[in-house]
Amino acid sequence: xxxxxxxxxxxxxxxxxxxxxxxxxxxxxxxxxxxxxxxxxxxxxxxxxxxxxxxxxxxxxxxxxxxxxxxxxxxxxxxxxxxxxxxxxxxxxxxxxxxxxxxxxxxxxxxxxxxxxxxxxxxxxxxxxxxxxxxxxxxxxxxxxxxxxxxxxxxxxxxxxxxxxxxxxxxxxxxxxxxxxxxxxxxxxxxxxxxxxxxxxxxxxxxxxxxxxxxxxxxxxxxxxxxxxxxxxxxxxxxxxxxxxxxxxxxxxxxxxxxxxxxxxxxxxxxxxxxxxxxxxxxxxxxxxxxxxxxxxxxxxxxxxxxxxxxxxxxxxxxxxxxxxxxxxxxxxxxxxxxxxxxxxxxxxxxxxxxxxxxxxxxxxxxxxxxxxxxxxxxxxxxxxxxxxxxxxxxxxxxxxxxxxxxxxxxxxxxxxxxxxxxxxxxxxxxxxxxxxxxxxxxxxxxxxxxxxxxxxxxxxxxxxxxxxxxxxxxxxxxxxxxxxxxxxxxxxxxxxxxxxxxxxxxxxxxxxxxxxxxxxxxxxxxxxxxxxxx
Numbered sequence: 001x002x003x004x005x006x007x008x009x010x011x012x013x014x015x016x017x018x019x020x021x022x023x024x025x026x027x028x029x030x031x032x033x034x035x036x037x038x039x040x041x042x043x044x045x046x047x048x049x050x051x052x053x054x055x056x057x058x059x060x061x062x063x064x065x066x067x068x069x070x071x072x073x074x075x076x077x078x079x080x081x082x083x084x085x086x087x088x089x090x091x092x093x094x095x096x097x098x099x100x101x102x103x104x105x106x107x108x109x110x111x112x113x114x115x116x117x118x119x120x121x122x123x124x125x126x127x128x129x130x131x132x133x134x135x136x137x138x139x140x141x142x143x144x145x146x147x148x149x150x151x152x153x154x155x156x157x158x159x160x161x162x163x164x165x166x167x168x169x170x171x172x173x174x175x176x177x178x179x180x181x182x183x184x185x186x187x188x189x190x191x192x193x194x195x196x197x198x199x200x201x202x203x204x205x206x207x208x209x210x211x212x213x214x215x216x217x218x219x220x221x222x223x224x225x226x227x228x229x230x231x232x233x234x235x236x237x238x239x240x241x242x243x244x245x246x247x248x249x250x251x252x253x254x255x256x257x258x259x260x261x262x263x264x265x266x267x268x269x270x271x272x273x274x275x276x277x278x279x280x281x282x283x284x285x286x287x288x289x290x291x292x293x294x295x296x297x298x299x300x301x302x303x304x305x306x307x308x309x310x311x312x313x314x315x316x317x318x319x320x321x322x323x324x325x326x327x328x329x330x331x332x333x334x335x336x337x338x339x340x341x342x343x344x345x346x347x348x349x350x351x352x353x354x355x356x357x358x359x360x361x362x363x364x365x366x367x368x369x370x371x372x373x374x375x376x377x378x379x380x381x382x383x384x385x386x387x388x389x390x391x392x393x394x395x396x397x398x399x400x401x402x403x404x405x406x407x408x409x410x411x412x413x414x415x416x417x418x419x420x421x422x423x424x425x426x427x428x429x430x431x432x433x434x435x436x437x438x439x440x441x442x443x444x445x446x447x448x449x450x451x452x453x454x455x456x457x458x459x460x461x462x463x464x465x466x467x468x469x470x471x472x473x474x475x476x477x478x479x480x481x482x483x484x485x486x487x488x489x490x491x492x493x494x495x496x497x498x499x500x501x502x503x504x505x506x507x508x509x510x511x512x513x514x515x516x517x518x519x520x521x522x523x524x525x526x527x528x529x530x531x532x533x534x535x
Contacts, residue, residue, distance in 0.1 A: 001061055002355070005312045008051050017044055017418050017452055033296045035288040038460050038470050040298050042305045044418045045385075045454040046313075055304040056294045062485045064300075071480065072290065074100040074251075078491035079348060085491050086249075087256035087476070091282040091469070100251060108249075109260070116246060116264050117272035119226070123190060124163040124268060131220040132187025135164050139180060139191045140265040141206045143170045144496075145254025146194030146228065148336050149472075150266045152329035153258055153278070156468050159326075159395040160270040164190070168265075169210075172202035177209050186217025192226045192265055196254065198234035201504070207238070228261045253491055255336050256476060274465045281469020289477045299477030305456055307482055309385040310359040319377065320363035322389040323410035324463055330389070331363035334475055341479045341490040348489055357486060363387075367409045377417065378449050386455040388414055389471070391463050410457075420451015510535065 021027050021043070031043035031052075047055070059065070070077050074084045089098045089109050097104040122128035123135050140150060147170040154166050167184075169177045181189075191210045195203040211221050226244040227235040235245045246261035258266070259282060267275040289299045309315045320331045342358030364372065366388075377384055390410040394403040421429075426444035435443055458474075460467045483490030508514035509527055516524040 001058065002311060004054050005051070005308070008054060009046075009312045012046050012048070012051070015046065017046060017454065020046075020048060033292075033298050033301055035292065035298055036284050036466075036470065038285075038298065038458065038467065038474070040301060040456065040458055042301060042456045044414055045305060045308070045456065047305065047308060051308070052295070052304075055308060056300075058304070058307075058485050059294050059300060059481075062487070064481060064484050067484045068290065068480075072098070072286075074098050074105070078253075078489060080489055080492045080494075081250075083491070084251040085253065085256075086251040087253065087259055088282075088286050088473075090252065090257075090259035091279040091286065091473070093276065093279055093283055095283070100249075105249070105251070112246060112248070112261055113276075116261060116267055117275075119244070119246075120163075120264065120267040120272055120275075124271060128190075128223070130188045130190065130224045131218055132185060134188065135190045135224075136188040137165045137167060137184050137190070138163075138265055138268055139167045139169060139184070139189060139210060140194065141169045141177075141191065141203055141210060142194030142228075142262075143200060143202045144336065144340075145257050146196075146203070146262050148329070148333045149255070149258030150194075150263055152327075152333040153263070153266050153468060153472070154269050155329055156326045156463060157266070157270050157274065157278070157465055160274045160465060162271060163269050166265055166269045169206050170202070172205055174209075177206050181210065181213050186214040186219035189214070189219065190224050190226065190268075191221075192228065193235075193238075193240070194228040194262055196228075196230050196248070198227065198229040198231040198238070201500070211239070226264070228264060253493075255340055258472070270465065277465040278469040281464075281466035281471075282473040283469075284466070285470045285473035285477065289473075299474055300481055302456070302474065303478045303481035303485070306359060306385075306478065307485060309454060310356055311486075313383075313385075314356075315359070315383055315385050316356065317360035317362060317384055319373075319384050319386045320361060320389075321366050321369060321386055321410075321413075322363070323366040323406055324389060324391055325365050326463060327389060328365045330471075331361065333472075334363075335361045337475060338479055338482075340493045340496070342483050342486065342488060343495060344488045347487045353486070353488070357488060358482070366413065367406065370409065370413065374413070377453070378420075383453045386414070386417060386453070388455060388457040390457065390459050392459065392461045395462070414455045414457055416449065416451075417453040417455055418451060420449035420453075421447065423448050 028043045032039060032041040071085050072088055074086055076082055076084050078085050084100045086098060086105065089105055092098060092106060098106055126134040128135065147168055151168040167180050169180050193203060193207045214221050214224060221239050222241060225240045227240045228246050229235050230247045232242060232245045232247060236242065246264060248257065248261050252260060259279060289297060294300050306318065320334055322330050338361045339358050344357045346352055377386065388410055390407055423444055426447040427440060429447060430440055430444055479490055509516055510530060516527055
């Protein structure tokens, strides 16, 4: 199905992106799409009308509409684990029934949301107290999906915080929890433990450490612990009362779970009303994804642009560049969302994939990234497609000049990546430097920018809870579309298991209770080094 696209790529490979604008005065309007104030501009790519038509044809060829309907209706599209995929139901605030095995799950979702709101309000208004009085800090312990989503969203919505201070712990490295707890009061700190099974090694190790810290400091774990888990009995055995335990079903994957009980720390930070606005942003994107034509459908266009760059143009990575400091954790969140979802090597039927699957996703906020890796983006030997995110305005009107400079840098970077600088322009730049001949030519070549490097820009008026919900749901559906077109299961993650299994078996080796027999030479040598150095 990629043959036509590969042929088209060959025909336009040397074409300058800027030439597309010169031949089409309204290209910027024709190669963008917008919904509820969220605007996606993909005009700074090699995609033209013919290429776009071929890309859009993939949607029908791969049965995207049917697969979308199957997901939203509760079908078990996670075939390897025989599960439905219904994170969208968590933000279905005023939609109809959603059934799994004949049962409507919407009442359960609304019950979760209501219980979360009661608990969050109790923490926020002081009616739920610690041993030392009003809760001043919340430490949320999780890993992967139970950490990256709420941690990213909490930072993103900092202007809306009016509850206790939020802190997140994920790494089993003792430095993480030690540094986080230092300076907190164990009598006024609430600890939230997020683990679906309540057995995740990293999370439970940190949870036990936090409980010991609280007990030593005079806190009351029975009042000051909560849990997000589908195993309430295990949470109860840990000492957490049933009214502090919030569960979720197996049809919510970890990396898609911020919309439900996993988002409880976010709700505590911003309050139930703004949390609902966040859900409504996600719901609005769901409706857009389900109703917009392919040619105006933001998740579809973002996915197809990504597939064009990774599958057809052979660009193996993608840089996510939010020009919004509060979206600093978005690249890390999207790393998990995309690379855990679509980092597969076999199709749904188990046969090997013929081409590449998920792209490598990375990035940092602008403008700091400009003084780090943008050198490679502009002058490196490999083109890296970029995705810029920028708000028209910031939350600090008294610092509007800061925001204008931020936006100017964002727009300048995408423009510079597209235009570049020719050798002739570089020579002209150095004309007054006193250089001439060979030395002028040598210096000029160091100032050449190839340009013609693709980017897309996602823009919005202001980063509000609603807009954040739109952005996250947009990227979720982008991953779904890419997976559907590639024919892979985006909703299992067996790749995370092997290393975890081996880590469990290596524990006794490291503490000396088991010999190194059977280990490969490198691992055995590393174990020896750790032992000799006090490990």
